[in-house]
Amino acid sequence: MKTVEPAHTAAPGRAQAASSAPPAKPSRRPRGNRDLLHGLLMSAPAVGGLIAFVGIPFGYAVVLSFYNVRLGSPLEPAFFGVEHYRRLFTDPDLSGPFLRALLNNLTFAAVVVPLQTGLALALAILLNRKLKAIGLFRSFFFMPVVFPMALVAVIWRLILARSEQGMLNSALDVVSFGNWGAFDWLGDGLTAMGSIIVLSVWQGVGFQMVILLAGLQQIPGELYEASQLDRASRWQQFRHVTLPSIRGTLVFVAMLTSVLSFRVFDQVYILIRGGGLDEDATRTVMYQAVTTAFDQNNIGQASAVTVVFFLIVVALTIVQRRVVRPDNED
Amino acid sequence: MAMTRTPVRRVLDYAVLSVLAFVFALPALYLFLGSLKPSDEVLNGLSGFLPTRLSFDNYAAVLDSLNSDSTGYFWQFMGVSVLLSFVVVTGGLIVNSMAAYGLTRLKWRGRNAVFTLVLLLMLIPFESVAVPLFYMYNGQRNTLYIQALPFVANAFAIYQFHTFFKKIPPSIEEAARLDGAGPWRTFFAIIVPMSRPVFASVAILTFLIQWGSFLWPVLMVSDPSVRPLPLEMSVFQGQQPPDWGQILAFGVLLVLPVLVVFAFFQRWFVQGVASSAVKG
Secondary structure, eight states: OOOOOOOSSHHHHHHHHSSSSSOTTTTHHHTTTHHHHHHHHHHHHHHHHIIIIIIHHHHHHHTTTTTEOBBBBBSOOETTTTTHHHHHHHHHHHHHHHHHHHHHHHHHHHHHHHHHHHHHHHHHHHHSSTTHHHHHHHHHHHGGGGGGGOOOHHHHHHHOOSTTHHHHHHHHHHHHHTTTOOOOTTTTTEEEEEEEEHHHHHHHHHHHHHHHHHHHHHHOHHHHHHHTTTTTHHHHHIHHHHHHHHHHHHHHHEEEEHHHHSOOOHHHHHHHHSSSOOHHHHHHHHHHHHHHIIISBBBBHHHHHHHHHHHHHHHHHHHHHHHHHHHHTT | OOOOOOOHHHHHHHHHHHHHHHHHHHHHHHHHHHHHHHHGGSSSSGSSOOOOSOHHHHHHHHHOOSSSSTTOHHHHHHHHHHHHHHHHHHHHHHHHHHHHHHHHTOOOOOOOHHHHHHHHHHHHOGTTTHHHHHHTGGGGGTTTTTHHGGGTOOOOHHHHHHHHHHOOOOOOOHHHTTTTTHHHHHHIIIIIIHHHHHHHHHHHHHHHHTTTTTHHHHHHHHOOOOOOOOHHHHHHHHSOOOOOHHHHHHHHHHHHHHHHHHHHHHHHHHHHHHHHHHOO
């Protein structure tokens, strides 16, 4: 984590204006606090907002997860201990969907992180050259990032439509000389998650690509010239110049992608609700939280799901900081 | 890469890039072409990919009155989305840059503690407070302000402003101070104008995220009159029988504002994304 530089590095100019006193320690204390009022006033709106809409609700989620709270229920909330957590992991009715959601999230992350990072790296390398109109190509690959997920889900719902007239089915039919009929990509338990992965990678890969491209552009050109003098092949250049130089960025991108992949919700929700997506094969942890809170009004249970979700994300973030940090400091 | 390139190589580069870009652009192309087709031709296999004739009938229908039972007009959804984005972006720029300045450049006891708090809150994704917020503000469902308010203060925006502000040389503020400017004037008259790049990239990133925002509206909005575009997109596409031509035209109109912003401010956007990541 970044820290603010210590206060004594600032304001050398003020020392002269202050008085003839030697730069003694006692005078530092009041000056170090000279902006107290302004500082508080300036940071109050944003910090207050963060406390009201992030800090307090988060603490509240932890509290709610220990209570039996239902929305619109006439009963007083009752203390429930760890019952919600016990049910999530061991109750036969509840743990089934929840553990499935955890497993789906893990599967999604396990496929998307290497796939998307690798694809982003390949694209970044392809696009890191001095060609005319290269900017246009970069924009092309970046474009899906600005598409709202609600729209991406609808486009792919049509591409993957189950009838013979679906774009993918129709294309496969042509390629296989008419041996491919209708196939329900979204509705089949085996391909549902794959479909979600493909559309998510399509939408998101440009983001990772841009980050990696910035990393590639910071590699000094002399490194490549030197390796060319050593008659290194392109593959050797990639292995021994490119990869080590962007290792830090690459790890950062991989970790960022893994955190993002646990937050998956929009596309799954939309396609399950209106697109015939197989629910069990694609439900995610956030999907569980929303359906538990919104459809079943079970706030306590949903809060417990949320807390578990948060613990996973924090674990990933801590790993990310640990892995990325030593690299950034050299 | 500083490699000598023969014309053959260059042609090859272009060929590979073009093919990839084409495959990548296919879904978007499908969206734009489909929005210009009659509805019954949208799901018409590979042979129907290219429309036989183009018409803007779908757009006319969507803009005129949406063919949906949601009893809403397109401009109403658009208005809600524009208003929410405007409040979240401008409000966010003001409060977050101010906070970053107060925490980065002003000297007061406790600022390190407050800044550490901001960094800790940055760890909490919105997803993990959505359920308690839904419970706490259930009485304010279907209002405009509860859709915008939770997103104005933003820890990551504060952090982005902080990384920019801390590189400003102290001599600039000292000069302002000697001229009698207090912290507020120094900030608004000197620091803000010289920080345009970070304002631009924070604004664009905030706008992009807010424009596509979906989870919070799902929980908080059931009334069509305050429904933002992405939520209406999901309602519209779920209706039976779906009118695909109109749905895709609606989709184009949904993505058009972000595409325009992206086309004009691409440089800031890419810079903001890349720098925050590479240095973060």
